[in-house]
Amino acid sequence: MTDPHPPYLSPGYRSTVLRAPARELVMPKLGPDSVELTSPVFGHQELGRLDNDLTRQHSGEPIGERIIVTGRVLDGAGRPVPDALVEVWQANAAGRYPHLADQHPAPLDPNFTGAGRCLTDADGRYRFVTIKPGAYPWRNHHNAWRPAHIHFSVFGTAFTQRLVTQMYFPGDPLFPFDPIFQSIPRQEDREKLICRFDMDTTVPEWALGHQWDIVLGDTPMEA
Amino acid sequence: MTTPSQTVGPFFGYGLPYEGGSELVPGWRPDAIRVRGRVLDGAGEPVPDALVEIWQADGSGEIPRRPGGLVRAGHDFSGFGRCPTDAAGGYWFGTVKPGPVGEGAPYIAVLVFARGLLKPVFTRLYFPEDGAAHGTDPLLAEVPAERRATLIAEREGEREYRFDIHLQGERETVFLGF
Numbered sequence A: 001m002t003d004p005h006p007p008y009l010s011p012g013y014r015s016t017v018l019r020a021p022a023r024e025l026v027m028p029k030l031g032p033d034s035v036e037l038t039s040p041v042f043g044h045q046e047l048g049r050l051d052n053d054l055t056r057q058h059s060g061e062p063i064g065e066r067i068i069v070t071g072r073v074l075d076g077a078g079r080p081v082p083d084a085l086v087e088v089w090q091a092n093a094a095g096r097y098p099h100l101a102d103q104h105p106a107p108l109d110p111n112f113t114g115a116g117r118c119l120t121d122a123d124g125r126y127r128f129v130t131i132k133p134g135a136y137p138w139r140n141h142h143n144a145w146r147p148a149h150i151h152f153s154v155f156g157t158a159f160t161q162r163l164v165t166q167m168y169f170p171g172d173p174l175f176p177f178d179p180i181f182q183s184i185p186r187q188e189d190r191e192k193l194i195c196r197f198d199m200d201t202t203v204p205e206w207a208l209g210h211q212w213d214i215v216l217g218d219t220p221m222e223a
Numbered sequence B: 001m002t003t004p005s006q007t008v009g010p011f012f013g014y015g016l017p018y019e020g021g022s023e024l025v026p027g028w029r030p031d032a033i034r035v036r037g038r039v040l041d042g043a044g045e046p047v048p049d050a051l052v053e054i055w056q057a058d059g060s061g062e063i064p065r066r067p068g069g070l071v072r073a074g075h076d077f078s079g080f081g082r083c084p085t086d087a088a089g090g091y092w093f094g095t096v097k098p099g100p101v102g103e104g105a106p107y108i109a110v111l112v113f114a115r116g117l118l119k120p121v122f123t124r125l126y127f128p129e130d131g132a133a134h135g136t137d138p139l140l141a142e143v144p145a146e147r148r149a150t151l152i153a154e155r156e157g158e159r160e161y162r163f164d165i166h167l168q169g170e171r172e173t174v175f176l177g178f
């Protein structure tokens, strides 16, 4: 199967130039061993009850379009991965992160931090309530803007399955200009990062719903 | 099928790190060790916006199957740690030395995410005092001899180790693909 991931070196994204490993990876003949084929176990007692609702972490409601983002974490065979830790972080509705290094002159929202986490249920399902993040500029090249996105971090059942990625929204006009999105070689793989608007997930009078499934690489043991 | 990877970007600092992420065991434990190092780029410059994660067996070589990676509660050893690099590219972990699992020499699995890394790099940290076991370790046997040292931490003191991670350059760390 073709590798869906971007190569390390993708010069359009300038920061890869000095950070991409230049040597061939060592591919162990025996594959990963028992440590690498397992993954940390996380428990519900380690998470707060509202950790998956980014709109309720402060005294007031954040500004922006309230959305629901939900989907399933699946393994390469399509089976749900229960109890997977899913972490998210994102810009606010104006495209600003509450991070010192973010110099974008857009307002911070005192009612929005933009970080959340949850564990998948028995069906592999995660669910977040948040607000739709804004696009934001960056300094990669002249007039560079990131399409609106939510950063995701996911643990599978093997440490080798560990995935950090970004979820995008349908129809974003910035896709063709974004070297991070475009670093994925094939268009059909890029599309796997775009969520789908879903009327059934949408809650009347309250929030639009989006579905996005996350498929982890094959458990190497089964390869 | 597989969902593609994207960079962790520069702004994960308020989302992924958490209290106690570096400290798998409290420093007062008699078997506690400290591992520290820097993440460096191809020009030898520090990478101040990397996230280092480790995963390992406990001191007896058992792979932890209990929670405790996010909330460090008492004496349980969860085997998982996470540390963002500081302005000098530095990271550290307080943990225990893993026992051997199976045939190979003891090691800690290490993942590095960073702005500019479109997917993580995966490596192993081995310990300098295990030279004999390294001679028969199946993975080290596959690493060209002149690059093997990039996988072996340096001893810095009693129960203290240093492990620098070179993403690129003459001393590029050996990274694994599976």
Ligand SMILES: [Fe+2]
Pocket: A091, A146, A149, A151, B009, B011
């Ligand atoms: Fe971002």
